[in-house]
Amino acid sequence: MxxxxxxxxxxxxxxxxxxxxxxxxxxxxxxxxxxxxxxxxxxxxxxxxxxxxxxxxxxxxxxxxxxxxxxxxxxxxxxxxxxxxxxxxxxxxxxxxMELLLINHPVDCPVCDQAGECYLQDYAYRYGRASSRFEEEKIKQPKKDIGEHVLLYGDRCIMCTRCVRFTREVTGTEELMVQGRGATEEIDVFPGKGLDNELSGNVVDLCPVGALLDKDFLFAQRVWFMTKTPSIDGITASGDNISVEHNNGTVFRLKPRPNASINKWWISDEIRYGWKFIHDESRHVMPMLRSRDEWPSPKAAEAWTASMEAATKGLKSDGRLAMMVSPMLSCEDAWHLGQMALSIDPQAVIGVGPVPFNGEDKSFPGGYTVRAEKAPNARGVRRVLSALGIDVLDAVGMEKALSSNTSIDRVILTGNYPSEWVTPSFADAVGQERFLLLIDTLPNSLTSRADVFLPGATWMEKAGTFENVDGILQSFEQAIEPVDYCKSEAQIAMDLQSALSGQKPTVFNAAATRQAMASQAALDRFVSDVTLPKVPQTVESDMSIIEL
Ligand code: SF4
Ligand code: FES
Structure with a gap:
């Protein structure tokens, strides 16, 4: 070689x-x-x-x-x-x-969002001069609002043209350009045309300095306070590799992780900003019983105990059980829910929840595709439930079964969608008479109808595996603790199964669940083919900490 x-x-x-x-x-x-x-x-x-x-x-x-x-x-x-x-x-x-690049730079690191992850800062330290010889007046560039998500602080720009090339080569939309010559040249948008494409947020990641800023993250958090957890897109079927950046249980932003065969170096704005529902104020974070609306927070343990007792009681019956497993859930959630349902009723009617679509897949010249399918794991949920020997229905089939099968007297529904998912016809099919256990996140038209509501955890609050639109299995890690009193659907299923069988409850562990799943021949891929995120390297501080 x-x-x-x-x-x-x-x-x-x-x-x-x-x-x-x-x-x-x-x-x-x-x-x-x-x-x-x-x-x-x-x-x-x-x-x-x-x-x-x-x-x-x-x-x-x-x-x-x-x-x-x-x-x-x-x-x-x-x-x-x-x-x-x-x-x-x-x-x-x-x-x-370095001296040239810093001549006109405002050196406003204390108020710059990029501080702590800025190439100009890092290289000034490693490759720059210790002092400036420039005594003339600095050229001032304006701050501009150049698009729905992005601000341009022209003063800080080093004219690398990464952002311009991105809009020419990756999105093909060509909104950005270099305007002017020499020392007064600047990045700009064409008159009357803003930075307006489905991948616009990537220019902020690409900018090596603090010139392009994310409006959504502006002054929200200093980057050195945040922990980065490798994860997978949890709202579309893309399987895009992402990094969840969070501090003290609050998520502040998502960034792409490079994966040459899936998302390359990019993510769509939909994925970048579509996670906000996890901190939505309307999210239900406490168990609820139909007879009681709210549980005061100091009594969370009581709320869970009472709700689990009511759920266990309601699920015991001689009739048929129906369960719908949401495509927003992980393969591990589906495994435990499927096992729990079969332990209650071996003849249970089980299906995958509705899979939202929006138009058609849209591919960009740079090779990135925005997926029309807006659920991360429809294939994985179906694969796991099928491996349990279940004849898996789709959402339409489930609705028909609920409408026509009068022997179904207990229903378990899971949601975890970022927006309303219950249609009027589906609510009608569920009806008013059956016992309904709803495990969900955001309120919807069935929340007040449910006999027992249990708060589920979004994908950032648990570990698991998604199968993307191309059949690639990828695991993700838990980024933050479940919000308030929420629990992962897998843990809820395990707790219910223990309560129903009188066995000791066990704690959910995604890796152990994958091992158990792989014992089924149909699921051996869950040990051999799952891509695990690389363990991030620890960065040692180059400064010693001094106790004052
Ligand atoms: S990526 Fe940033 S530094 Fe580079 S040209 Fe664009 S705005 Fe300037
Ligand atoms: S000239 Fe080589 S990285 Fe810019």
Whole structure:
């Protein structure tokens, strides 16, 4: 395999890789602003320049220096090259670039949302000059509202053009442009046309500095206070890899995690901002009985005990049980709910809840697709219930069964949708006479009808597995504790099954459930094929903590 040497460290590479890519692949830092793996290479920021020596075939292969510093993002690796980004010439260039970029920068880090994850801050520390020689007046750029989700603080822009290339190469919408020349050039939108596409929030992630800001996250939280938990999109069938960023049980934002075969480096605005229902004020976070509306919070234990007793009592009957498992739930939830239902009634009528669709899949030139299917796990729920030997109905089939099968006298419904999911015809099919146990999050037209309501946990409040639209199984971790007195549907199912059988309750564990599921031949994929998120690397502080 061909190899090059970067700052004295040998590195093998594959044909077609740039020197920067080779360095990054072996976690060797070369500073870079304008280069991004998902965009074209323009080599305009000049911070990645290196001194390169290469074998000259016309001089018996002797190593000779290239006449000037070369951009490592644009120069392809060639066997035998020797690259220096720490030579006096390369270091002098890095310092000059940093000095130039900071000439007009307001250095307003204390009030900048990007502080703590800003390349300009990091590189100023590692590659910059300690002081500025600039004594003239700084050029001031305006702050602009450039789209529904994005603000532009032009002062902080370093003109890397990542954002412009994104709208040209990935979305194909071309809203952003470079306006003006030289020291007064700026990023702008075309007159009368804002940044308005389904992927617009990605420009905020792409911006290496604090020039493009997310209105939704503006001044909401300092980034160093937040914990990042790897997760999977929980509101569409895309299976997009995301990172949930949260602090003290509150989620503040979602960011994409790169996955070349699913979402590349992007997520849609729908996924980025569609999680707000988990902190919705109208969310039901306490168990409820039809005879009692509210449970004062200090009596949560009493509320759960009384509700579970009522649920257990109501589920015991000689008639038929019907249960609908929502496609918003995880495979592990479906497994425990299915087992619980079969333990109550081996002939139970079981189906998957309604799967919302919105138009058709929409693909962008950069290869990203916004999925029309707005549920994360319809396939996974169906797969798991089928493996339990259940003849799984769809939502229409369930509605018909509820309308026509008079022997059904107990119904368990699960929701967990980000918006209203109960149609009038479905509510009619459930009727008024049957015992109804509703496990849900947001209020809907069946909430007050339910004999027992148990508050479920959204996907960020539990661990589990989703099967996406392409049949890819991906696990996600629990990001935050369940809000108030909510519980995962899997835990509720396990508790109900224990109460009904008189056995000791057990605590839900997603990995153990997957192991149990994989003991069924039809579900052995749950051990062999599930993609688990990489464990994030711990970043050690470069500053010592001093006790005052
Ligand atoms: S706004 Fe950000 S991404 Fe766009 S050119 Fe400026 S620094 Fe680069
Ligand atoms: S990263 Fe190479 S020139 Fe910008």
């Amino acid at each position: 061909p190899s090059i040497t970067i700052n004295g460290r040998p590195a093998e590479f594959e044909e077609g890789q740039s020197i920067l890519e080779v360095a990054l692949a072996q976690e060797q830092e070369i500073p870079h602003y304008c280069w991004h793996p998902g965009l074209s290479v323009v080599a305009n920021c000049r911070i990645c320049l290196a001194e390169i020596w290469a074998p000259n075939p016309r001089n018996e292969g002797k190593l000779e220096p290239m006449p000037k510093l070369m951009p490592t993002c644009q120069t392809m690796a060639q066997d035998g090259q020797v690259v220096y980004t720490d030579s006096p010439k390369a270091v002098a260039n890095q310092r000059s670039v």
